[in-house]
Amino acid sequence: MLPRVGSFRGEIMRRIITIALVLGVAAMIGIALLRTGSQIPEQSVLVLELGGQLEEAPPLDALQRLSARGPALPTLLLQLEKAAADTRVQAVLLQIRALDIGYARIQELRDAVMRLRRAGTVVIALLDLATLNATRELYLASSADKIYLVPGFLGPFAGIAGQYLHLGGFFEKLGVQIEYERVGKYKSAPEMFAARELSEPAREIFNNLLDGLFAQIVTGIATGRGLEATRVRELVEAAPSTADEYIAVGLADGVADLKQVLELEGLGEAEEVRWDVYVRVDPRDLGLRSGPRIALIFGDGPITQGGRGLSPRARAFAADSISEALEDAAEDEDILAVVLRINSGGGSALASDQLWRVVQRVREKKPVVISMADAAASGGYYVASAATAIVAEPATLTGSIGIFFLRPALSGLYRKLGIGSEVLTRGPYAEIAVGDKPFTAAQRERTSRFVRALYQEFLERVASGRGVSTEEVDRLGQGRVWLGESALAHGLVDELGGLHAAVTRAQHEAGLDPELDPERVILPGPRGLVNQLSDLMRGELSRGLMERIIPVRLPLILRSAALLVEGELAYLPPYWLEIH
Template structure:
């Protein structure tokens, strides 16, 4: 019997060891497959069309997705970030094999400033003399704004064309909190700091309605100006079309010259074949932008060298994207430790001659924002640092920007929101009345249980927290005043939590120039007095082995939720944010801006 157990134990250990060995070998084989797949380059045939289709949210830079090459197994396909989208449009401009761009129907789930960057890249592409053709069965306003720069804009004869103006919606939670017996105890500074309003009110305050009306009209005005210039249609006429919803049928869009023709897709493809001198019986040579990303540039040089020049001098492009928190964060969350480290590395690297901080953030933790601001200020002392603002660089996102030498924003960037708030829930009624749970405690000092959510704040406790928030606002306006070379009183007058567009921010001195990422890079290089340089990206993205499990589990979770919730997924994201803003002082944008 003893020998039997020894045999069984040896067998189990052997199986266990073999499983581990096979697992390790599988990982290396899997990594090899990914590596070899990623090394494959796309061959672009002569007389080709570059197809642009945007159906997924566009990140600031292409996410590292080790499962992208296994799309055939059901994993999420590669999704280019803004950095590679712009680089590939620029590459296509001088690619002899690319004759034009086909802008296919897109729902364009991106912010207004991101759309602006792509739109400007397309305008620059047209300088090459190559054509752009746009086609859609459905034109949302965002997609039409992008497509309006095309040489020809075609709409399906039975399609849908949206031109109805912009709308900004806020979800209010007070009614739900009241039913649950939860009180949101709010401490804030700033008349316009309306991030707390969903917990306190059932509709917008007058101050919030004023600021939303102001920035929304600014964004819509820029939208109309762009279309007016591209389509050569009077701006006031465009406003009236939207105000009266004049465009209700495809024939209306054609009659008003918003589109150039009503065509089915086969007719558009036939025109593309004609433009590329392709026989109607042959297939059109087309390559989508994701495939084109792996195509060699002219002359066979790699993409980095073509776009970046000499590697002796470097411009550091540091991405700060997402909510600001403490800790490491990731590519979609700004962790103060990770971003501070990136700034230090760029500052201490002698090869890095200047820094561009790309900010796309609604803000977050005021403490984490200050930690990052300190690194920006230190960097400014030793080398030029420019800020390029994306869709939003507000509240904490503005805090980390204000120490830079110069700030660039798009006209439709959302910025400002200089203010501080804190929310502490009082869940006494919820515990007592809804759950029948009560609490009792013993403490050694008066404020030992300050912040306990099982009871309301006392007047003395509220005063302490209000003083802390007031101090945070004083620090915030102080660093902005120093960075922008303005008086603190002036910053307070344009602060108070008020949100501005990039165009408005330029007039009041919160930004220096309206421009894109490339403008910021050129300005950084000029201030550093370097002409040949290589752009290097920070922070370093996660390695395949580190991100593999997280990517896989995150994709499964997100896909299940999005498939179940559809367009309502954004409400789920908003509710998730509620937990993150409780108890910790926040420098955060009041709301999410969604424009269809």
């Protein structure tokens, strides 16, 4: 017997009301906690746990908090900034577990730790992990005053490695031929799908990136631990792994658990304050975030078309959604500058150009400063080039000025599977987008022609935004990826640093008093209850939870690959760069 329509609607309404009540109660509890959040004892020790993944943008509502993969980097940076200004905090202990973030964001955390130390606060790192390579975690820990290791610590100081997959042989076995056209000898992204090994230009790029990043890590650890850089390189060759080996070579100061660390550092009587308590302290009570208003907008993930009204935590750099936020910031007279945070390897060529034009329009009204995270390459750099100024960390992957078109030819696969396919066309180039057969000579020449035209547009956009000639952009382009440190030397970025440096630069560009800490206004702002319920009904919560289970790179690769199989022109970097 089928249920009556009325009873079905009633059940839906009951579910919506239940969800609304749950979210409402959670909001009231959150408000109550915030109101009692500043009761921090004198002589406290702030304990921050760092590990796993970090979100790029702070959560703005209950649904976003529930689907988050980890704490947000800006929120962590704010806690360290508050601790520097808080006379009640005597020391900060960083309990570092296995990290799953890029080296640029680790440098951003290191920068924050160094500012905290310069303010006179003691910072202690406790490495709490057992892993096959602890280079990433040691690099962060070396910014602290002292490093302790938990009993049972195991973590070889083994250096860094990059892995690059090639699927050409796999597709050949399937009978799939990968057709592509590209501009730029270093634009090697299609090789991931079409080749069996690295081309020489790709090998040159990746070796240069590894050399540059390794030098930054060596310098950072050497400076932090008071060692010579040559000695640190020797230690990588030896790969010390155990606590005793770390201590013997000067990479750590002792073995202890958290309680023992506090006793050894004379902090045994201090009150421990955990992250979930300290996060409730209002920064305005410490003289922070009380100055003029600056907008913070986050573009995280592949650049895609559409997305107006999309949740700011959808983990896609959706052109319509980000454009709307930028336009809102431009029209708000209380917002005096904009910081656009980019963590993207690129994406849709059309969406990238849409964002470039919006950034240019906003720049005419007020300063727009780009803060680059782990990557702002290809389409990510295309968008950034329109801004007033660009700030990147030394390890940020940027540049990759180039373009390619790629699609699979499936006729061989169809034959293997016994599938018949016929294409009837009107026009000699209509079949290009169908994807059954390899290109004819005429089709390849026509495709190459419009890919070259889009590369020329890329050059002109960057040249216009950066105030240089297209010839100079082409010399630095050709698909080459640069570390932020090299990009600064070549004029592709203007300054080294993270979000803190970008906000300071925005203050300067807007002519604001440098002594006043700006209020950061995150756009798009918090969503109402109706929008949260709508996201819940659409399954956004389940997608967020799945990304906590599935490694984040797989969804990113699949979303980027979707651009390719749909035959869309893309500004993407060579491969999905992953340095361990």
